[in-house]
Structure formats: structure tokens, C-alpha cells
Amino acid sequence: MTESPDEDYRRAAVDLLGAIAYGELSAFERLVEDAKMAPGIEDKIAIGAMATAEFGHLQKLVERLSELGADPAEAMQVFRPSFDSFHAYTAPSDYYEGLIKAYVGDGLAADFYREIAAYLDPETREVIISSLEDSGQTAFIVDRVKAGIAEDHRLGGRLALWGRRLMGEALTQAQRVAGDRESLTALLAGGVDRPGLDLAALGRMFTRLTERHAARMAELGLEA
């Protein structure tokens, strides 16, 4: 059975939207879970606000999936094992690790999706970009982490290692997903009428992602 290029493209768009949507749903659940370690009610409220902003992005992704003729829950389900094992391998052992994970993990995911969204149709791209908008709560995380390190300098070293581990796990899972889903590989490779990424371009994308990760770590006062 051969399929039209259009059908290939639709599949890739559905895959990408499904991955982002499940990623946001699971980030929502983990944030609320990690907020249990928050020292006080003020922090619980701040993290709850981040989590609900994350959840608020879901609706548009789900709508776009329906517009593309997909069953949103099915499109998301495919990516559940990858995200669930990412979260299982990166369960924070204290409140600070949870904050770093929210800041660095969500930032990295957002950068990656934005890069890939460039290869999609304008409507889907718009839905994705707006779903990745910063919920404006990151200042809270930066403050809390800096205050924690100021109080206990050893914390800085531990959190720097933690940030590196998060980056490593995220890349492992991203590679696995890309390898498993032919549609996404095909999307990035391009087609007759669509530009793709050659190896050099892929390398530059990776460099950009690493640089932005380092910038986020620096913002927290941590070495990448």
C-alpha cells in the first residue's frame, strides 16, 4: 500500500501534536506531584499556577488533532511509554530537583518542538508555537533556586549534575521516539515539495538546543 505525500505529512503532524499534547499532560501531572515537596503554601500555589498554565495549552492541541481527523487520545497514547519512562528515570529527589526539571525540561522540550514546527503548515505551526508560550512563572523558579544555592553552596554542584542528567535522558528519549516513528523521520528528511534537514542542518539544530540549555542553566547560576 502506497500513500500520498499528503497522508505522510498528515501523519507526521498528528505525531508531533500527539507527542506535545501527551508531554504537556504528563508535565502537568508531574508538576502537581512534585509540588508536594514544596516547603510552603506559597510555593504550592506558584507551582499550581505553572501546572494549570501547562494544562491550558492542551485544549488547542487536542482541537487541532481533531481537525486533522485524528483521535486525540490515540495520537497521545503512542507517546505515553517514552514520556512515562523519561519521568520514571528523572523522578526528583527533592524540591529543588523538581524546580530544575520543570524549568530545564520544559524549556528544552519547547525549543525542540519549535525547531520541528518550522517544517509544518502555518496553522499547525501556530497552534504549536502558542502552546509552548512561557507561562511567565519561570522567574519564581530562578528566584527559589538561587536562594537555595545561596544558603547551601553544595546544592549548586548537585543541581548542575542533575541538569546534565535531565539533558541526557531527554536526548535518549527524543532519539528513541524519532527512531520509532517513521513519520517524524520522514518529516525531518523533507520531500519533493518540502525542504528537509540534511545532516549539517541537524547538527546546527543540536548546537542551538545545547546552547539554549546552557543559557537556562546559567540563568539559574549553574554550570551546564
Added chain:
Amino acid sequence: MTESPDEDYRRAAVDLLGAIAYGELSAFERLVEDAKMAPGIEDKIAIGAMATAEFGHLQKLVERLSELGADPAEAMQVFRPSFDSFHAYTAPSDYYEGLIKAYVGDGLAADFYREIAAYLDPETREVIISSLEDSGQTAFIVDRVKAGIAEDHRLGGRLALWGRRLMGEALTQAQRVAGDRESLTALLAGGVDRPGLDLAALGRMFTRLTERHAARMAELGLEA
């Protein structure tokens, strides 16, 4: 040290707002936690929407606490032990028990707060009433529970008992809170320039709460 009636009143209003705010924060956390037992992604999304609606109500309560000169986190902290032990005693053992708890528990709490809000100034009352608005997701719960009982009739008996237990635990905690917080007892008793509840009125309030609880159980197809 004697305090003006105004100060007594302010304390009662702060207590009530603090209790509702912490109640909503903890309901938000428990809903997301219980959504882990959801059978599929569709249900997770529906429960996430309920939880974020619950969280959305917090903001106005926190603002009103600040307007009344209170530290919102402190006002909420006071009620943490009561709500936390309510949740510890009523941890759902499956997805259906979680749904019933969300529906019956939140409904009962909302009815109770609405009754008490009648004894407050119009501004505070308005904030409380609007914070208790139904998030419009209860149809989802009713559907799910009815479908579950249609599939397995024994479920109905178990959930009816569960509903009774929730009601009992809620009353135990409410009594403990009222007993611990003199300001709330004083508010309900009334004052020179404020009407209060006599024993007969308290009895009628209790009857109304029980009737509404029974109506909610009936809605789910369960005996109260």
C-alpha cells in the same frame, strides 16, 4: 485584651476564606493524584480540566484575604491538618471512588460554604459564591459512574457505602474545625448587630445539607 466586634468579624471572614482556599488547593492536588487511576487519556484530560477549574478559583480568595489584611498562606495553613487528615482517611481505592469523592465531597463542601457565606459581608460573600461555581464537568462524572454500575452491579453497593463514609468524615472534620476556631463559632452565633444561627436554624441547615447530599447520590444512581 478585648477586641472590637469588627476585629472578631474580620477574623471569622479570614478563617472562612482560608479554609475554602486551602480546601480548593488540596482538592486540586488530590484530583490530579486520583487521575492517575483513570483508565485512559480522555478521562485524564476531563479530570485535569476539573482540577484546573478548581485551582482557578483560588486566585480571588487569595486576593480577598490580602484585602482583609491577612497573609493568605498563613490563613490557609491553619486548616491544613484538618483537610490533610480528611484526605488521608478518604484515599480512594479505585478510579470510581475518586470520581465519587470529587463529586460528592466538593458538592458538600460547596453547600456548606454557601450556607455560611450568608452571614458575611456582601463583598466576601460574592468572592466565596463565585469561587464555588460548578466547573460544569460534573456531567462527565455522572456518566462515568453510571456506566461503571451498568457494567458491574456490585459496584453500586460499594460506592453507596463509600458515599456515606465520605459524608461521615466530612462532618467529623467540619465539627473539629468549628470547635477549634472560636471565630467561626462566634460568627455562626451572631452578635449585637448581626443575626446568628440558633440551634433550630443549625438543625435546618444540617437537614438541607443532608438532603442535597442525598440528591447528588441519587443523581449517580446511588442510595444515600
